Amino acid sequence: MFKLTTPPRIFASISLLMILVMVVATGLIQAPFFRKSIIDREAAIVRDMVYALTVDQDVSAADMQHYTDAAARRRFDQSFSTLVKLPGTARIKVFNRDSTIIWSDDPSLVGTQRSAHREHLARALEGEVQALFNAAGNRFDTSAQARQTEGTIECYVPIFAHGTDQSATTVIGVLSLYRDPHDLNRTIQQGLYLLWATIGGGGIVLFLVLYKVFRLVYDRQQAAESNLSKLTSEHERIVQIEKMSAMGELVGEIAHQLNNPLVGVINLTQLAQREAHDPERVAELLAEVRKAGTECRDIVQRILRINQISRSTLQPTDIQALVKDTIAFCQQSIDLRHGVDLTAPAESIVLNGDPVLLRQALFNLIHNAVLAAPEAPVHVALAVADRDKVAGIQLSVTDSGPGFDSATAAKLFKPFFTTRPTGTGLGLSVAQHIVMKHGGVVLAENLPEGGARFSIWLPMTTKP
Numbered sequence: 001m002f003k004l005t006t007p008p009r010i011f012a013s014i015s016l017l018m019i020l021v022m023v024v025a026t027g028l029i030q031a032p033f034f035r036k037s038i039i040d041r042e043a044a045i046v047r048d049m050v051y052a053l054t055v056d057q058d059v060s061a062a063d064m065q066h067y068t069d070a071a072a073r074r075r076f077d078q079s080f081s082t083l084v085k086l087p088g089t090a091r092i093k094v095f096n097r098d099s100t101i102i103w104s105d106d107p108s109l110v111g112t113q114r115s116a117h118r119e120h121l122a123r124a125l126e127g128e129v130q131a132l133f134n135a136a137g138n139r140f141d142t143s144a145q146a147r148q149t150e151g152t153i154e155c156y157v158p159i160f161a162h163g164t165d166q167s168a169t170t171v172i173g174v175l176s177l178y179r180d181p182h183d184l185n186r187t188i189q190q191g192l193y194l195l196w197a198t199i200g201g202g203g204i205v206l207f208l209v210l211y212k213v214f215r216l217v218y219d220r221q222q223a224a225e226s227n228l229s230k231l232t233s234e235h236e237r238i239v240q241i242e243k244m245s246a247m248g249e250l251v252g253e254i255a256h257q258l259n260n261p262l263v264g265v266i267n268l269t270q271l272a273q274r275e276a277h278d279p280e281r282v283a284e285l286l287a288e289v290r291k292a293g294t295e296c297r298d299i300v301q302r303i304l305r306i307n308q309i310s311r312s313t314l315q316p317t318d319i320q321a322l323v324k325d326t327i328a329f330c331q332q333s334i335d336l337r338h339g340v341d342l343t344a345p346a347e348s349i350v351l352n353g354d355p356v357l358l359r360q361a362l363f364n365l366i367h368n369a370v371l372a373a374p375e376a377p378v379h380v381a382l383a384v385a386d387r388d389k390v391a392g393i394q395l396s397v398t399d400s401g402p403g404f405d406s407a408t409a410a411k412l413f414k415p416f417f418t419t420r421p422t423g424t425g426l427g428l429s430v431a432q433h434i435v436m437k438h439g440g441v442v443l444a445e446n447l448p449e450g451g452a453r454f455s456i457w458l459p460m461t462t463k464p
């Protein structure tokens with residue numbers, strides 16, 4: 001018995017079952033057709049025999065009407081008694097056009113009108129050969145040896161007149177022949193066995209071919225899946241290694257950033273210890289210590305702020321208002337000599353975003369632009385812009401500073417990368433982190449006319 005654990009086995013069991021059902025169903029559906037065609041063939045043979053016998057004995061329409069005449073009876077006996085010898089014949093009745101039995105192997109029926117299937121008789125009188133299987137049992141053999149359950153085959157064949165051309169289509173009577181279907185049933189049985197064997201054989205060949213194909217496809221799929229899982233785990237391992245090395249690099253940078261002011265603090269305090277007798281010098285050194293400490297705190301605070309980005313809360317945000325607020329804030333907090341101009345569409349643009357974080361990102365870009373070109377105004381532009389067929393908005397900050405070289409371009413968004421003596425190198429990486437959290441990107445480009453443009457692109461998918 002199959003244990004239905006693996007798919008090929010399930011497939012094999014289901015298809016075998018289907019083939020079995022198909023074979024049995026075909027056998028059951030075909031059996032009646034098979035029987036009908038054999039019975040029809042039998043009836044056609046009887047019709048031909050009757051025709052040959054009646055022609056031979058010259059049985060005429062007049063004989064059918066005057067069936068009690070001695071000459072007619074002799075011709076009937078010579079014609080029809082041959083049929084009684086057909087194996088399995090149980091009864092023969094010959095009817096004339098008035099449906100009266102004019103001859104039978106049971107003489108007591110002659111002169112009567114006994115027929116169980118009047119409609120078949122009527123059709124046969126119109127020239128049609130009628131054949132039917134009567135499953136009701138053997139009506140004629142009432143002996144103990146009779147095979148009661150096998151039924152009877154009943155044929156009604158027209159007897160045609162012969163002589164002139166038109167009379168060949170004139171029906172002068174009907175012969176009904178009742179036969180025991182035992183031999184026929186055996187033929188049908190053998191035919192069905194052959195049919196089932198053929199369908200079953202075909203089914204098994206089909207099953208084997210299908211199974212082979214299925215097995216092949218299944219094995220290939222399994223191999224592909226195992227390769228994929230190997231690749232996935234290899235990929236995860238590489239990503240993990242990359243994460244670890246990026247973290248190591250970041251920690252190294254933080255340590256480096258904090259190390260300089262901390263070394264300064266140690267050196268300054270050692271100096272203060274040595275010069276403890278001079279209070280003025282000590283006060284000077286303590287001021288330096290405080291500056292180094294403040295620097296350390298600023299670095300730590302900026303790192304902590306990166307952590308806050310992960311906890312953003314999105315809400316419908318009016319981008320125009322946000323840009324105006326940020327520019328106003330820049331004017332208060334940065335030493336702006338020339339201000340910031342803004343170009344924006346008239347209608348308001350509302351996106352789902354974290355206004356605090358987006359303000360911070362834009363501020364970082366404006367701050368960089370001001371530092372790159374303190375002597376020239378900074379230009380901010382807001383526009384609706386598609387990117388890779390995705391609807392969105394673009395917020396660009398343009399300056400007329402020196403731009404950046406290719407070595408700088410490769411590291412712009414790297415945390416702690418800075419070319420400025422007082423910079424921490426976190427402005428752009430923080431801006432990029434914020435924008436990416438909103439599903440957008442930060443773009444950097446040098447302008448042909450000089451200066452640089454840093455743009456924030458946000459998708460409209462974040463629309464409320």
Ligand SMILES: Nc1ncnc2c1ncn2[C@@H]1O[C@H](COP(=O)(O)OP(=O)(O)OP(=O)(O)O)[C@@H](O)[C@H]1O
Pocket residue numbers: 364368369372399401402403404408412417418419420422423424425426427428429452454
């Ligand atoms: N508008 C600009 N024009 C030219 N170079 C720029 C511009 N903005 C940024 N850069 C380059 O990118 C570097 C990194 O910028 P980022 O804002 O990350 O750090 P930073 O400005 O140096 O320090 P801070 O942490 O104070 O922002 C800058 O040091 C500078 O070399």
Ligand SMILES: [Mg+2]
Pocket residue numbers: 364367368423426427428
């Ligand atoms: Mg900066």
